[in-house]
Amino acid sequence: MVEESKGERTRQAILDAMYSLIIEQGYAATSMRQIAQRAGLALGGIYNHFPSKDDIFSNLILDRHPFFEILPVLNSVEADSIETYVRTAAQLMVEEMGQHPDFINLLLTEIVEFKGQHIPQVFNKIVPMVLPLGQRIANLSGTTRNIPPLVMMRAFMGMFFSYYITGVLLGPSMPPAMQTEQTLDHFVEIFLHGILVEKENGL
Amino acid sequence: MVEESKGERTRQAILDAMYSLIIEQGYAATSMRQIAQRAGLALGGIYNHFPSKDDIFSNLILDRHPFFEILPVLNSVEADSIETYVRTAAQLMVEEMGQHPDFINLLLTEIVEFKGQHIPQVFNKIVPMVLPLGQRIANLSGTTRNIPPLVMMRAFMGMFFSYYITGVLLGPSMPPAMQTEQTLDHFVEIFLHGILVEKENGL
DNA sequence: ACAATAAAAACGAACGTTCGTTCAGGAGCT
DNA sequence: AGCTCCTGAACGAACGTTCGTTTTTATTGT
Numbered sequence: 001m002v003e004e005s006k007g008e009r010t011r012q013a014i015l016d017a018m019y020s021l022i023i024e025q026g027y028a029a030t031s032m033r034q035i036a037q038r039a040g041l042a043l044g045g046i047y048n049h050f051p052s053k054d055d056i057f058s059n060l061i062l063d064r065h066p067f068f069e070i071l072p073v074l075n076s077v078e079a080d081s082i083e084t085y086v087r088t089a090a091q092l093m094v095e096e097m098g099q100h101p102d103f104i105n106l107l108l109t110e111i112v113e114f115k116g117q118h119i120p121q122v123f124n125k126i127v128p129m130v131l132p133l134g135q136r137i138a139n140l141s142g143t144t145r146n147i148p149p150l151v152m153m154r155a156f157m158g159m160f161f162s163y164y165i166t167g168v169l170l171g172p173s174m175p176p177a178m179q180t181e182q183t184l185d186h187f188v189e190i191f192l193h194g195i196l197v198e199k200e201n202g203l
Numbered sequence: 204m205v206e207e208s209k210g211e212r213t214r215q216a217i218l219d220a221m222y223s224l225i226i227e228q229g230y231a232a233t234s235m236r237q238i239a240q241r242a243g244l245a246l247g248g249i250y251n252h253f254p255s256k257d258d259i260f261s262n263l264i265l266d267r268h269p270f271f272e273i274l275p276v277l278n279s280v281e282a283d284s285i286e287t288y289v290r291t292a293a294q295l296m297v298e299e300m301g302q303h304p305d306f307i308n309l310l311l312t313e314i315v316e317f318k319g320q321h322i323p324q325v326f327n328k329i330v331p332m333v334l335p336l337g338q339r340i341a342n343l344s345g346t347t348r349n350i351p352p353l354v355m356m357r358a359f360m361g362m363f364f365s366y367y368i369t370g371v372l373l374g375p376s377m378p379p380a381m382q383t384e385q386t387l388d389h390f391v392e393i394f395l396h397g398i399l400v401e402k403e404n405g406l
Numbered sequence: 407a408c409a410a411t412a413a414a415a416a417c418g419a420a421c422g423t424t425c426g427t428t429c430a431g432g433a434g435c436t
Numbered sequence: 437a438g439c440t441c442c443t444g445a446a447c448g449a450a451c452g453t454t455c456g457t458t459t460t461t462a463t464t465g466t
Contacts, residue, residue, distance in 0.1 A: 007441070026315060028231030032426060042443045044428075053426065083399065105315065112229060112308065112315045116372050123376040131378075143400045147389045150381040155362065155393050158369060162361025169319050173326040175334075178353040186350045190358050194396035196286065197346040209461065210414070235452060245417045256452065
């Protein structure tokens with residue numbers, strides 16, 4: 001039934017093991033012995049599939065970078081106007097991240113422990129996913145300011161990623177006025193209309 | 204002349220040493236021996252000042268968290284309208300971070316290696332700095348949407364922090380359309396006026 | 407001002423542990 | 437037989453921490 005060879009299954013088990021261990025305790029604190037145990041093989045067996053601990057991580061991040069899960073979500077949004085798209089996409093993106101509160105660790109671990117050395121490769125896989133998305137959005141109804149679509153996407157991702165991560169990290173420490181049920185809506189409002197109210201006709 | 208005792212001086216030297224070593228190579232890769240060497244004392248001497256490696260970091264992050272440098276900058280901005288304030292503050296904040304491309308490591312290290320366990324304490328030191336700032340801004344001229352000032356601040360920080368960090372991390376990998384000289388201005392424009400152009404009088 | 411004394415700080419070898427990696431050999435399968 | 441995969445003991449290096457000892461600094465008494 002499954003076309004997966006034994007070797008490939010073990011390989012995936014090793015990647016799974018490291019993934020979950022990093023989520024739980026970080027990269028540095030994760031030992032090859034723990035990976036072996038969780039993957040269900042002996043210590044030495046790992047080296048039949050990967051030449052080093054670092055190499056396991058490199059494969060992990062290139063296969064399962066958090067963004068590879070977020071972008072399809074943004075791509076799946078159906079909307080007929082830019083405003084609707086933004087509202088729906090922001091909501092979905094935050095929800096999606098909320099369902100995987102873990103995978104942020106992977107992203108940050110790569111930056112901290114590997115100084116972001118995999119970012120170019122990861123980003124090269126992302127760009128082809130993001131370009132058509134920018135195109136799709138540009139074709140929706142609604143007039144936007146004269147800002148390049150990719151810059152808008154960058155701002156969008158940054159804004160709602162920061163919303164999510166500050167919520168997770170600062171959550172209980174935040175003053176009530178900083179985190180309410182409407183805060184996400186306020187972020188959407190700022191992104192769509194800005195913080196300023198344009199004066200209609202003087203007053 | 205200086206009222207600093209010998210002990211206090213080496214204490215600071217140890218903190219300095221760990222700070223620079225973390226910037227260069229991360230927390231896990233930094234050994235007590237390296238700290239001792241850079242601080243100019245023997246390995247065992249460290250333990251006259253700190254009970255453990257973790258404890259050095261805890262003191263470091265509570266003394267020198269990146270935000271403690273950014274907030275005074277935002278506080279120093281003189282402006283008579285909200286629009287001017289936002290433009291100036293965004294510019295200054297990005298510049299300030301650009302001059303310390305290093306201290307972001309400290310922030311991320313804390314999250315990755317210590318699971319953000321110091322965040323509540325750090326944040327408690329930050330809140331009193333941020334509340335009066337929100338008050339000051341609320342008193343500037345200009346009409347803003349009905350959004351709590353602290354939420355605006357959260358959005359502001361998130362937006363321009365993300366601008367900075369994506370620039371640093373993704374920089375050379377980004378498509379040209381995503382990173383130009385005007386991109387920061389576009390971010391400011393989005394924050395002030397949103398991406399949408401409100402229709403004036405139908406058409 | 408100076409010597410006596412206690413406290414603080416520095417030393418560096420040693421300890422026990424854990425780490426990533428290697429390797430000679432054994433299974434299981436075709 | 438030959439190949440892929442696995443085993444687990446062993447290796448050497450590096451780690452954080454401890455400890456007995458010495459040196460430096462600060463405080464006191466005179």
